[in-house]
Amino acid sequence: MQTPYQVYQRLFKQYGPQHWWPADTAFEVMVGAILTQNTSWTNVEKAIVNLKKEKALNCNKIVAMQEKQLASLLKPVGYFNVKARRLKNFCHWYQNTRQPEKNDTEKLRKQLLAINGVGPETADDMLLYAFHRPVFVIDAYTHRLFTRLGLIEGEPDYEELRQWFEKKLQRVDDKVKVFNEYHGLIVQHAKQHCTARKPLCETCCLKRVCVFHCHSLG
Protein backbone atom coordinates (compact mmCIF):
# COMPACT_ATOMS: atom_id res chain seq x y z
CA MET A 1 0.00 0.00 0.00
CA GLN A 2 1.23 3.48 -0.86
CA THR A 3 1.65 5.91 1.99
CA PRO A 4 0.17 9.42 1.83
CA TYR A 5 3.70 10.77 1.55
CA GLN A 6 4.41 8.57 -1.47
CA VAL A 7 1.24 9.86 -3.08
CA TYR A 8 2.52 13.37 -2.40
CA GLN A 9 5.84 12.58 -4.07
CA ARG A 10 4.12 11.24 -7.15
CA LEU A 11 1.90 14.27 -7.43
CA PHE A 12 4.83 16.64 -6.96
CA LYS A 13 6.86 14.80 -9.59
CA GLN A 14 3.93 15.01 -11.99
CA TYR A 15 2.81 18.60 -11.46
CA GLY A 16 5.64 20.43 -9.67
CA PRO A 17 5.21 23.28 -7.17
CA GLN A 18 1.74 24.82 -7.13
CA HIS A 19 2.55 28.27 -5.69
CA TRP A 20 -0.50 28.37 -3.44
CA TRP A 21 -2.44 30.30 -2.17
CA PRO A 22 -3.01 32.44 -5.31
CA ALA A 23 -3.17 35.85 -3.59
CA ASP A 24 -1.05 38.94 -3.02
CA THR A 25 -1.53 39.30 0.74
CA ALA A 26 -2.56 37.28 3.79
CA PHE A 27 -5.78 39.26 3.97
CA GLU A 28 -6.57 38.38 0.36
CA VAL A 29 -5.97 34.71 1.20
CA MET A 30 -8.57 34.87 3.95
CA VAL A 31 -11.11 36.72 1.82
CA GLY A 32 -10.63 34.14 -0.93
CA ALA A 33 -11.08 31.30 1.55
CA ILE A 34 -14.58 32.57 2.36
CA LEU A 35 -15.52 33.39 -1.21
CA THR A 36 -14.51 29.99 -2.59
CA GLN A 37 -16.89 28.05 -0.32
CA ASN A 38 -18.60 25.55 -2.63
CA THR A 39 -17.59 27.75 -5.55
CA SER A 40 -15.11 27.45 -8.42
CA TRP A 41 -11.99 29.56 -8.14
CA THR A 42 -12.57 31.24 -11.52
CA ASN A 43 -15.68 32.86 -10.05
CA VAL A 44 -13.73 33.99 -6.99
CA GLU A 45 -11.14 35.71 -9.20
CA LYS A 46 -13.87 37.85 -10.73
CA ALA A 47 -15.10 38.98 -7.33
CA ILE A 48 -11.53 39.71 -6.18
CA VAL A 49 -11.08 41.90 -9.26
CA ASN A 50 -14.31 43.73 -8.38
CA LEU A 51 -13.09 44.35 -4.84
CA LYS A 52 -9.68 45.59 -6.02
CA LYS A 53 -11.28 47.83 -8.62
CA GLU A 54 -13.35 49.49 -5.88
CA LYS A 55 -10.29 49.55 -3.58
CA ALA A 56 -12.42 47.49 -1.23
CA LEU A 57 -10.03 44.60 -0.61
CA ASN A 58 -9.39 46.12 2.78
CA CYS A 59 -10.64 45.17 6.24
CA ASN A 60 -11.77 48.62 7.37
CA LYS A 61 -13.40 49.30 4.04
CA ILE A 62 -15.39 46.08 4.14
CA VAL A 63 -16.55 46.76 7.69
CA ALA A 64 -17.66 50.26 6.72
CA MET A 65 -19.39 49.26 3.49
CA GLN A 66 -23.11 48.66 3.20
CA GLU A 67 -23.84 44.94 3.08
CA LYS A 68 -25.92 45.35 -0.08
CA GLN A 69 -23.09 47.17 -1.82
CA LEU A 70 -20.58 44.51 -0.78
CA ALA A 71 -22.96 41.81 -2.03
CA SER A 72 -23.14 43.49 -5.44
CA LEU A 73 -19.35 43.24 -5.77
CA LEU A 74 -19.52 39.57 -4.81
CA LYS A 75 -22.15 38.66 -7.37
CA PRO A 76 -19.91 36.34 -9.47
CA VAL A 77 -19.24 33.96 -6.57
CA GLY A 78 -22.85 33.05 -5.96
CA TYR A 79 -24.39 33.03 -2.45
CA PHE A 80 -23.44 36.70 -2.53
CA ASN A 81 -25.80 37.79 0.27
CA VAL A 82 -24.56 35.03 2.56
CA LYS A 83 -20.93 35.67 1.71
CA ALA A 84 -21.22 39.42 2.17
CA ARG A 85 -22.43 38.75 5.71
CA ARG A 86 -19.69 36.19 6.33
CA LEU A 87 -17.00 38.50 5.02
CA LYS A 88 -18.20 41.25 7.33
CA ASN A 89 -18.27 38.85 10.27
CA PHE A 90 -14.69 37.85 9.55
CA CYS A 91 -13.51 41.45 9.11
CA HIS A 92 -15.05 42.45 12.43
CA TRP A 93 -13.04 39.76 14.13
CA TYR A 94 -9.86 40.63 12.25
CA GLN A 95 -10.25 44.31 13.01
CA ASN A 96 -10.87 43.77 16.71
CA THR A 97 -8.15 41.18 17.30
CA ARG A 98 -4.70 42.51 18.07
CA GLN A 99 -1.93 40.40 16.58
CA PRO A 100 -3.84 37.14 16.10
CA GLU A 101 -0.61 35.62 14.81
CA LYS A 102 0.71 35.67 18.39
CA ASN A 103 -1.80 32.99 19.39
CA ASP A 104 -0.92 29.31 19.28
CA THR A 105 -2.52 27.34 16.48
CA GLU A 106 -5.25 25.68 18.53
CA LYS A 107 -6.43 28.93 20.05
CA LEU A 108 -6.35 30.67 16.70
CA ARG A 109 -8.34 27.83 15.15
CA LYS A 110 -11.01 28.14 17.84
CA GLN A 111 -11.21 31.88 17.29
CA LEU A 112 -11.69 31.42 13.55
CA LEU A 113 -14.30 28.68 14.01
CA ALA A 114 -16.23 30.98 16.36
CA ILE A 115 -16.86 33.35 13.43
CA ASN A 116 -20.26 32.70 11.86
CA GLY A 117 -19.52 31.63 8.30
CA VAL A 118 -16.08 30.16 8.97
CA GLY A 119 -16.19 26.35 9.16
CA PRO A 120 -13.35 23.84 9.46
CA GLU A 121 -12.07 24.02 5.89
CA THR A 122 -12.17 27.80 5.68
CA ALA A 123 -10.42 28.09 9.05
CA ASP A 124 -7.72 25.64 7.99
CA ASP A 125 -7.18 27.45 4.67
CA MET A 126 -6.53 30.57 6.71
CA LEU A 127 -4.30 28.80 9.23
CA LEU A 128 -2.12 27.16 6.59
CA TYR A 129 -1.99 29.76 3.83
CA ALA A 130 -2.32 33.04 5.77
CA PHE A 131 -0.84 32.17 9.19
CA HIS A 132 1.61 29.51 7.96
CA ARG A 133 0.60 26.93 10.55
CA PRO A 134 1.14 23.17 9.97
CA VAL A 135 -2.53 22.32 9.47
CA PHE A 136 -3.63 19.88 6.76
CA VAL A 137 -6.59 21.21 4.78
CA ILE A 138 -9.34 18.73 3.87
CA ASP A 139 -11.72 19.53 1.04
CA ALA A 140 -14.20 17.63 -1.11
CA TYR A 141 -11.40 16.71 -3.56
CA THR A 142 -9.21 15.29 -0.81
CA HIS A 143 -12.04 13.19 0.56
CA ARG A 144 -13.07 11.93 -2.86
CA LEU A 145 -9.56 11.20 -4.13
CA PHE A 146 -8.41 9.24 -1.11
CA THR A 147 -11.68 7.36 -0.88
CA ARG A 148 -11.38 6.31 -4.52
CA LEU A 149 -7.76 5.33 -4.05
CA GLY A 150 -8.93 3.11 -1.21
CA LEU A 151 -6.46 4.71 1.17
CA ILE A 152 -9.09 5.65 3.73
CA GLU A 153 -11.83 3.47 5.11
CA GLY A 154 -15.41 4.25 6.04
CA GLU A 155 -16.82 7.78 6.04
CA PRO A 156 -14.58 9.82 8.33
CA ASP A 157 -15.71 13.34 9.19
CA TYR A 158 -13.56 16.41 8.61
CA GLU A 159 -11.67 16.26 11.88
CA GLU A 160 -10.96 12.54 11.65
CA LEU A 161 -9.59 12.94 8.14
CA ARG A 162 -7.40 15.89 9.11
CA GLN A 163 -5.99 13.97 12.08
CA TRP A 164 -5.32 10.99 9.83
CA PHE A 165 -3.26 13.04 7.37
CA GLU A 166 -1.39 14.90 10.08
CA LYS A 167 -0.49 11.65 11.80
CA LYS A 168 0.65 10.00 8.58
CA LEU A 169 2.80 13.04 7.80
CA GLN A 170 4.05 13.76 11.32
CA ARG A 171 7.67 12.97 10.45
CA VAL A 172 8.10 15.19 7.40
CA ASP A 173 10.68 17.97 7.68
CA ASP A 174 8.90 21.18 6.73
CA LYS A 175 5.22 20.55 7.38
CA VAL A 176 4.02 24.01 6.38
CA LYS A 177 5.79 23.65 3.03
CA VAL A 178 4.59 20.09 2.39
CA PHE A 179 1.00 20.67 3.56
CA ASN A 180 0.89 23.78 1.37
CA GLU A 181 2.04 21.94 -1.76
CA TYR A 182 0.09 18.78 -1.00
CA HIS A 183 -3.30 20.46 -0.84
CA GLY A 184 -2.62 22.44 -4.01
CA LEU A 185 -1.50 19.26 -5.76
CA ILE A 186 -4.60 17.35 -4.69
CA VAL A 187 -6.80 20.08 -6.14
CA GLN A 188 -4.78 20.27 -9.35
CA HIS A 189 -4.88 16.51 -9.80
CA ALA A 190 -8.51 16.03 -8.81
CA LYS A 191 -9.78 18.76 -11.12
CA GLN A 192 -8.31 16.72 -13.95
CA HIS A 193 -8.71 13.10 -12.87
CA CYS A 194 -11.10 12.84 -9.94
CA THR A 195 -14.20 14.89 -10.67
CA ALA A 196 -17.71 13.90 -9.67
CA ARG A 197 -18.67 13.38 -13.30
CA LYS A 198 -15.66 11.34 -14.38
CA PRO A 199 -15.46 8.83 -11.56
CA LEU A 200 -12.76 6.53 -12.88
CA CYS A 201 -9.06 7.16 -12.48
CA GLU A 202 -7.53 5.01 -15.24
CA THR A 203 -4.68 6.94 -16.81
CA CYS A 204 -3.40 9.33 -14.16
CA CYS A 205 -0.06 9.36 -12.33
CA LEU A 206 -1.66 7.60 -9.35
CA LYS A 207 -2.96 4.69 -11.42
CA ARG A 208 -0.59 2.16 -9.91
CA VAL A 209 -1.71 3.14 -6.44
CA CYS A 210 -5.24 2.34 -7.46
CA VAL A 211 -4.35 -0.88 -9.26
CA PHE A 212 -2.27 -2.10 -6.34
CA HIS A 213 -5.18 -1.57 -4.03
CA CYS A 214 -7.68 -3.27 -6.31
CA HIS A 215 -5.40 -6.29 -6.55
CA SER A 216 -4.85 -6.31 -2.83
CA LEU A 217 -8.58 -6.73 -2.42
CA GLY A 218 -8.23 -10.02 -4.30
Add this chain to the structure above:
DNA sequence: ACCCAGGGTCATA
Protein backbone atom coordinates in the same frame (compact mmCIF):
# COMPACT_ATOMS: atom_id res chain seq x y z
C1' DA B 1 -32.00 21.33 -19.24
C1' DC B 2 -28.95 19.37 -15.86
C1' DC B 3 -24.89 18.89 -12.85
C1' DC B 4 -21.07 20.63 -10.54
C1' DA B 5 -17.80 23.83 -8.14
C1' DG B 6 -11.31 24.63 -3.50
C1' DG B 7 -18.72 24.83 2.34
C1' DG B 8 -21.44 26.38 6.15
C1' DT B 9 -25.60 27.39 8.84
C1' DC B 10 -30.00 26.56 10.53
C1' DA B 11 -34.35 24.12 11.57
C1' DT B 12 -36.18 19.85 12.57
C1' DA B 13 -36.63 14.98 14.69
Add this chain to the structure above:
DNA sequence: TATGACCATGGG
Protein backbone atom coordinates in the same frame (compact mmCIF):
# COMPACT_ATOMS: atom_id res chain seq x y z
C1' DT C 1 -26.25 13.33 15.88
C1' DA C 2 -28.02 13.25 11.67
C1' DT C 3 -30.42 14.47 7.81
C1' DG C 4 -32.49 18.22 4.56
C1' DA C 5 -33.24 22.92 2.87
C1' DC C 6 -31.06 26.81 1.63
C1' DC C 7 -27.81 29.98 -0.36
C1' DA C 8 -26.94 31.46 -6.35
C1' DT C 9 -23.40 32.49 -10.22
C1' DG C 10 -20.74 30.62 -14.16
C1' DG C 11 -18.95 26.72 -16.91
C1' DG C 12 -19.32 22.08 -18.95
